[in-house]
Amino acid sequence: MIIGSYRVERSTRASRAGFAAMLAVIVALISVPAWAGRAEMRLLIEVSYYLALAQAWNLLAGYAGLVSVGQQAFVGLGCYGFIIATAFLQIPPLVAIPLTVVAVGLIAIPTAFLAFRLRGAHFAIGTWVLAEVLRLIFTLVQAFGAGTGMSLPIHVVLDISENRVIRELILYYVSVAIGIATVLLVFLWLRSREGLALTAIRDSEAASGSVGINQQRTKLTVYLIAALIAGLVGALVVLEKLRITPDAAFSVTDWSANVIFIVIIGGIGSVEGPIVGTLVFFVLRSLLADYGAWYLITLGAIAIIVMLKAPRGVWGLIGSRYDVHLFPVQRRVRLNLD
Amino acid sequence: MNLLQTEDLVASYGDFQALFGVSLAIEQGETVAIIGANGAGKSTLLRTICGLLRSRHPTDVRFDGKPIGSLEPEQIIALGIAMVPEGRRPFPSLNVEDNLRMGAYCGRIGPWTLERIYTLFPNLAERRLAMSPTLSGGQQQMLAIGRALMANPKLLLCDELSLGLAPIVIRDIYAAMPGIRDEGTTILIVEQDIQRALRAANRVYCMQKGRVTLQGRPSALSRDQIKLAYFGV
Amino acid sequence: MYWINTIIQGALVGGLYALFATGLSLMFGVMRIINLAHGDFIVLSAYLAVVVINCIGVNPLVALAVVVPLMFGVGYLLQRGLLNFTMGSDILPPLLVTFGLSVVIQNVLLELFSADSRRLQLPWLETASVRIGDQLAIGLMPTSVFVVAVIVIGGIEFMLYRTDLGRAFRATSDDPDTARLYGVNNRNIYALATAIALAVVSIAGVLFGIRTIFDPTIGPARLLYAFEVVIIGGLGSLWGTLAGGIILGVAQAIGAAFDPSWDTLAGHVVFLVVLLFRPRGLFPKTFDP
Numbered sequence: 001m002i003i004g005s006y007r008v009e010r011s012t013r014a015s016r017a018g019f020a021a022m023l024a025v026i027v028a029l030i031s032v033p034a035w036a037g038r039a040e041m042r043l044l045i046e047v048s049y050y051l052a053l054a055q056a057w058n059l060l061a062g063y064a065g066l067v068s069v070g071q072q073a074f075v076g077l078g079c080y081g082f083i084i085a086t087a088f089l090q091i092p093p094l095v096a097i098p099l100t101v102v103a104v105g106l107i108a109i110p111t112a113f114l115a116f117r118l119r120g121a122h123f124a125i126g127t128w129v130l131a132e133v134l135r136l137i138f139t140l141v142q143a144f145g146a147g148t149g150m151s152l153p154i155h156v157v158l159d160i161s162e163n164r165v166i167r168e169l170i171l172y173y174v175s176v177a178i179g180i181a182t183v184l185l186v187f188l189w190l191r192s193r194e195g196l197a198l199t200a201i202r203d204s205e206a207a208s209g210s211v212g213i214n215q216q217r218t219k220l221t222v223y224l225i226a227a228l229i230a231g232l233v234g235a236l237v238v239l240e241k242l243r244i245t246p247d248a249a250f251s252v253t254d255w256s257a258n259v260i261f262i263v264i265i266g267g268i269g270s271v272e273g274p275i276v277g278t279l280v281f282f283v284l285r286s287l288l289a290d291y292g293a294w295y296l297i298t299l300g301a302i303a304i305i306v307m308l309k310a311p312r313g314v315w316g317l318i319g320s321r322y323d324v325h326l327f328p329v330q331r332r333v334r335l336n337l338d
Numbered sequence: 339m340n341l342l343q344t345e346d347l348v349a350s351y352g353d354f355q356a357l358f359g360v361s362l363a364i365e366q367g368e369t370v371a372i373i374g375a376n377g378a379g380k381s382t383l384l385r386t387i388c389g390l391l392r393s394r395h396p397t398d399v400r401f402d403g404k405p406i407g408s409l410e411p412e413q414i415i416a417l418g419i420a421m422v423p424e425g426r427r428p429f430p431s432l433n434v435e436d437n438l439r440m441g442a443y444c445g446r447i448g449p450w451t452l453e454r455i456y457t458l459f460p461n462l463a464e465r466r467l468a469m470s471p472t473l474s475g476g477q478q479q480m481l482a483i484g485r486a487l488m489a490n491p492k493l494l495l496c497d498e499l500s501l502g503l504a505p506i507v508i509r510d511i512y513a514a515m516p517g518i519r520d521e522g523t524t525i526l527i528v529e530q531d532i533q534r535a536l537r538a539a540n541r542v543y544c545m546q547k548g549r550v551t552l553q554g555r556p557s558a559l560s561r562d563q564i565k566l567a568y569f570g571v
Numbered sequence: 572m573y574w575i576n577t578i579i580q581g582a583l584v585g586g587l588y589a590l591f592a593t594g595l596s597l598m599f600g601v602m603r604i605i606n607l608a609h610g611d612f613i614v615l616s617a618y619l620a621v622v623v624i625n626c627i628g629v630n631p632l633v634a635l636a637v638v639v640p641l642m643f644g645v646g647y648l649l650q651r652g653l654l655n656f657t658m659g660s661d662i663l664p665p666l667l668v669t670f671g672l673s674v675v676i677q678n679v680l681l682e683l684f685s686a687d688s689r690r691l692q693l694p695w696l697e698t699a700s701v702r703i704g705d706q707l708a709i710g711l712m713p714t715s716v717f718v719v720a721v722i723v724i725g726g727i728e729f730m731l732y733r734t735d736l737g738r739a740f741r742a743t744s745d746d747p748d749t750a751r752l753y754g755v756n757n758r759n760i761y762a763l764a765t766a767i768a769l770a771v772v773s774i775a776g777v778l779f780g781i782r783t784i785f786d787p788t789i790g791p792a793r794l795l796y797a798f799e800v801v802i803i804g805g806l807g808s809l810w811g812t813l814a815g816g817i818i819l820g821v822a823q824a825i826g827a828a829f830d831p832s833w834d835t836l837a838g839h840v841v842f843l844v845v846l847l848f849r850p851r852g853l854f855p856k857t858f859d860p
Contacts, residue, residue, distance in 0.1 A: 067666050069607070114843060117850040118802075120662045121605035125798045126846070129839055132795060136836040252791065257674050264667055293678035300674035307667050308656050388752060411751040421752050429745040432738065440742050443735060444754030489753065 015327065029176050033169055041172045045240055047282055048179030049233040053255065054262045054274035055186045056229040061260075062269035063190070063198045064222040067120075070127025072255035073111065073134050074227040077104045078234020079249040080138060086156040088143075093160050097174075097235045104231025105224060112223050116216070128252070135250035149245030152238055160239075175236055182229055187271050187327045189225075194218060202269065230255070253296070261303040267313025271327035276315045341366045341524050342419075342493055343400045347393055349379075349386045356382040358548040364493070369515065369525040371539035373532050375568060379548040380528040381424055384495045387526075388421040389414040401493070415444045420491035424498045426482040428470035435466045437481055441488030448490025449521045455484040458514055476507035483511070487518065494518065496527045500534060512538055532564065546570050572706040574828075579709060581824025582817045586717030587782065589816025590775040591793055592800035593724055594768035596812055599801070601740045601764040602658065604665040608673035610794030612769055615676055616642055616776025617785050618684055620691055631691040631781050638773045646769030650762040658761070673790065680787035691780040716778045721813065723774055727767070728809045740764060792835070799842040805852025814854055 033041060053071065060066045081103045085096035111130050118126040139147045161167045189195045197218050238244055248254070258281065266277020281299075288295035310317055340363040349357040356379050364370050372380045385391045386399065386407075393399050393407035400406065406414055415421075420441070428437050438455055456463035459480040465473065470481060479499060486494055500508040508531070515538055519525060529535040535542060536556040544552040544567035552559065552567030595609050606612075616638055623634040653672075657664035699711035731737035743750040743760050751757060779785065779793075796819060804815025819838045826837020845853060 061663065065662075067663055069670065114846055117846055121599070121603075121666055122798075122802070124607070124666055125605060125795065128791075129795050129799065129842065132792075133836065133839045133843070136839070140832060140836070253674070257670070260667065260670065268663070293681045296678045297675050297682075300671040300678070304653075304668050304671040304675075307664055307671070308653075311664065390748065390752070410756075412754045412756045415752060415754045423749060423752060427746055427749045429742040429749070431741050431745050436738050436741075439735070440738055440750070440753050443739060485753070 018327070026180060029180075030173075033172060038168065041168060042240070043282070045172060045175040045236070047278060048175040049236055050259065050262060050281065051179040051275065051278045052182040052229050052233055053259045054266070054278055055182045055271070056226040057259045058263045058268060058270075058274045059186055059198075059222050060226045062263065062273075063202045064219045065201065066219060066223060067124045068115075068127040068223075068226070069124050069252065069256050069260075070115075070129075070131040071226065071230045071259065072250045072252055073127070073131035074104050074108060074230035075234040075237065075255040076131070076134055076138070076246070076250035077107055078231035078236075079238045079244045080144065080234075081231065082235035082238045083144070083150065083152060083244060086159075087150075087153045093156055093239070097232070100235045101228050101231045104234070105228050108224055108227035108231075111227075112220055115223075116220070128256075131250055131252070131256075135246045138246040138249070145245075147246060149243065149248070151243045157239075157242065171236075171239055175240075178232060178236065183271065183275065183327075190271065194221065198222065257296075258299075261299050263313075264303045265306050265313055267315030267319075269312065270315055270319070272319070273313050273315040276318075277313065280314060339403055340364060340400075341368075341402065342387070342526070344383075344387070344393075345398055345400075347383070347386060347398045349382050349391050349393060351382075351391075356548055357386065360545070360548070360550055362543055362550065362553070364524060364526060366492075366524055367519070367522060368541060369519055369527070369539050370541045370543065371527045371529050371535035372543045372545060373529055373535045373564075373568065374545035376530070377547075378545040380545055381497055382548075383545070384421065384497050384526070384528055387414075388419055388495055412444075415489055415491070416446070418446065418490075418492035419495065420486035420489040420493075421495040422479075422482045422486045422497060422499070424501070426475075426478045428473070428478050428481050428485075430469070430471045433467050433469050434462055434473070434481060437470050438462075438484050438488050441485035442490075444489050446490040450487045450490050452488075455487060458487075458517055459484055474507075475503050476510065479503060479507075479511055480514075483514065483518075487523075491523060493524045493526060496525065498528055498530065500529065500531050508534065532568065544568055572704070576707050577824045577828045578821050579707075580713065581821035583710075583713035583717045583820070584782075584824065585817035585820025586720035586813070587775060587778055587816070588796050588800050588819050589804075589813040590720040590723060590771065590778070591797035592804070592812045592816060593727055593809060594772040594775070595794075595797045596801050596806075596809065597727065597768045597771070598765060600807060601744050602654075602665075602761055603744075604654065604658070605669070605798075606765075606768075607666060607669040607794065608676055608790075609669075609772065609797055610792065611673045611676040611680075611790035612642070612645075612772045613776040613779060613793045614680065614785055614787060614790040616773035617689070617691065617780035618680055618787075619773070620777045620780055621684070621689055624691065631693050631777055634691075635774065635777050638777055639770050642773035643766045643770040646766035647762045649769070650765035651758065654765065655758050655761055673794075677787050677790060684787060686786055686788070688784040688786045689780070690784045691777065693781050696781070712781065716782060719774065719778060720816075723771060724809050724813055727771065730767075731809075736763065796838065799838065802852055803842060803845045805855035807856040808854055811852060811854030811856075815852070818853070 029044070032044060057068070057071060060068050078100055081100035082096055085091045085099055086093050091099060115123060115126045115130060138144060144150050157167065160170055190199065201215055201218060234249065262277035262281045263274050265280050266275065267273025284299060285295065288298055306313055342364040345361050347357055347360040348355070360379070360383055372383065374380050382391065386393055389409055389411035396408035397405040398407045401417055401419060406417065429440060432440065435452065438452060456466070461477050462480055462484060465477065470478065473481060483496070499511055503511070512534065515525065527535065527538060539556060542553065542556055542559065543550050544564060546567060552563060591613060595606060598604060598606050619638045619641060620631055620634040623629065623637045624631060653668060654665060657668050693712070696712045696715065700708045701711065702708045731740060739750065739755050739760055743755055743757055747757050800812055800815040800819050803818055804811035804813070818841065822841035823834040823838040827834035
């Protein structure tokens with residue numbers, strides 16, 4: 001056998017098909033308000049922010065090896081940041097969203113300084129403690145209603161638009177755009193130089209160090225990106241729910257457990273996994289909606305089984321069987337055999 | 339009957355095959371040395387005998403006539419094969435005495451006790467409460483041998499005893515071998531130092547690229563034969 | 572006098588916190604895994620005691636005789652049937668499997684026992700106290716809990732440093748492959764470590780249930796306390812853990828003395844301060860491989 005030449009390629013037929021499918025999904029999502037009801041739109045808003053949180057956590061745990069159980073810290077800060085900006089500082093809501101994200105990023109830096117003193121499994125609980133500290137602090141602030149929380153003042157809502165339909169349209173499009181943008185951002189970032197470094201750390205921490213990758217800096221970048229995404233989601237959550245309590249804003253079940261289960265079930269360490277996981281999560285939730293605690297019991301049990309039997313999740317099973325990558329991060333070497 | 343017998347033994351690390359049909363037989367009471375260059379498969383052979391690597395068929399390794407090729411390390415030591423691992427591997431958070439006691443964990447009764455080990459290696463007695471990483475290389479090697487002896491093995495496997503040690507220390511360690519043999523323990527030594535191996539053993543196997551290339555009594559082997567078997571040139 | 576009383580009460584709770592931490596520390600020490608369901612096992616033990624008390628009508632201390640062996644068995648089976656399959660160089664599987672367990676246990680308890688708060692009743696011990704001076708009274712129950720905690724920690728320390736089993740734990744923690752060479756069956760050793768850890772947890776859980784009210788959701792907070800105690804005390808030292816427990820207990824008591832809603836937060840803050848200035852804990856083992 002003589003190897004004539006080879007070519008390096010990134011996109012595959014599946015990825016081109018995937019790109020086409022994604023475009024179709026985006027078009028469909030844009031058209032949703034034209035034919036769907038309020039309930040469907042609210043569901044898709046929720047799907048969008050869980051998708052964003054899942055991508056963020058996947059970046060943390062699946063690529064940077066930072067298993068965090070404390071992302072609720074930044075969702076909660078996003079919630080309260082948005083309320084402070086709009087209700088107390090009278091900043092217009094659509095300006096307040098980016099400002100909140102910046103503020104969350106600034107607070108995330110000192111928390112990183114503390115959390116990064118703990119390694120591996122200890123990091124996981126460390127981040128959880130930090131989130132608890134923030135929750136407890138907000139239960140003490142009387143101005144925000146302490147433990148009982150507060151509602152978003154009506155003028156803030158009216159500020160977006162006096163018209164309820166237009167308001168819901170704006171919130172819908174902003175949320176869906178953020179969901180899609182997060183997926184694209186993570187995908188493009190993983191293809192960048194820094195992203196490649198991250199994949200190298202995932203595959204071998206020791207080897208990546210020896211080829212001159214500054215792991216601490218890369219990990220810190222990931223930690224901050226994940227915090228910013230969570231902060232953004234937090235601001236959206238307030239706009240959607242219109243009311244906030246410390247327990248809901250810093251909920252470990254909503255913002256960590258659900259998100260972790262989504263990523264594990266969908267498939268950790270790939271861009272596609274969290275997308276698949278989010279879909280599975282919402283299907284399961286609608287199926288088990290009437291069974292109370294059994295819903296979380298089932299979700300937890302499925303996550304345990306997936307972790308043990310199929311550690312690359314549902315997407316890993318699909319990907320290994322059919323060799324499909326909708327979001328080709330890696331390059332492939334193809335030999336031209338003559 | 340042979341104490342240890344391997345027959346056409348094959349072993350691999352994943353895709354990399356390290357042993358290509360090694361057959362050897364060791365009788366009760368012998369001291370046998372396996373010599374060979376780096377990568378000849380000597381350590382792989384010991385790792386397969388003590389169970390850290392699996393052989394292809396259970397009967398490829400027999401001890402006391404029983405097939406042991408499919409047993410786990412913790413089952414094999416209970417039968418009486420103890421290993422002095424390459425790199426000595428003391429348990430770093432245990433002191434000298436606790437390291438030695440770990441050797442007796444399998445519960446085999448026999449001539450070797452803490453006192454006997456301390457008589458054999460007085461250096462260890464002086465440092466019995468020291469943490470193992472604070473020992474010198476030679477003391478760590480003595481500790482590793484003592485720990486294996488505490489299991490009162492019928493067969494003692496010694497992997498690269500002289501690696502990284504000063505000649506004078508190596509001499510001290512080999513000086514302990516007759517005392518061990520006198521208790522009836524059969525010894526299988528893997529050694530890169532040919533002279534040292536020839537002097538210590540009744541019988542020598544030479545390995546090259548995963549195969550046995552020469553065997554015999556040290557006195558019966560010529561220098562050229564060994565050179566050919568060792569280097570393959 | 573008020574402050575002395577506060578500090579003594581805090582220190583006595585600290586014994587219980589140290590007991591929470593001992594199980595966590597044992598599992599981490601032997602296997603390098605953090606059991607995120609640790610706090611939920613504490614709560615589970617308290618509920619098991621509730622069931623035992625309801626079924627055979629004994630007092631909580633007698634219930635221990637059933638709950639402790641039961642949790643020992645649960646720990647053994649949990650490790651052999653589940654956690655042993657997560658062991659390896661990757662930290663993710665044990666963390667996520669135990670996190671999943673935490674959510675499952677919490678919600679199963681919610682289904683079975685509802686969200687109502689409970690308490691294990693032990694009337695005569697609850698009220699008894701020794702009066703020292705006018706304003707200082709030391710409760711018999713907090714003191715007994717502290718004494719039991721010290722005895723259990725001492726027992727674990729003895730087991731680790733004076734028995735064959737403890738030596739095997741330490742050797743396996745150092746180098747599992749070499750330990751196997753000397754006859755240690757790692758899977759069994761890991762299972763025994765988890766079994767002992769959960770037996771300790773069950774003692775802690777029942778004592779906790781006698782001291783305070785509990786409901787199915789309070790597990791994670793106990794996990795955080797246990798973790799903070801381990802880090803404050805320094806890894807690998809059980810007497811350091813006891814000291815860590817006392818420090819956390821006193822910090823919470825002083826916080827609560829200023830304002831009852833500050834207790835948990837004050838504990839967390841002390842933990843963060845220790846993490847900031849002494850990341851290896853206040854009493855690290857001088858020798859740490």
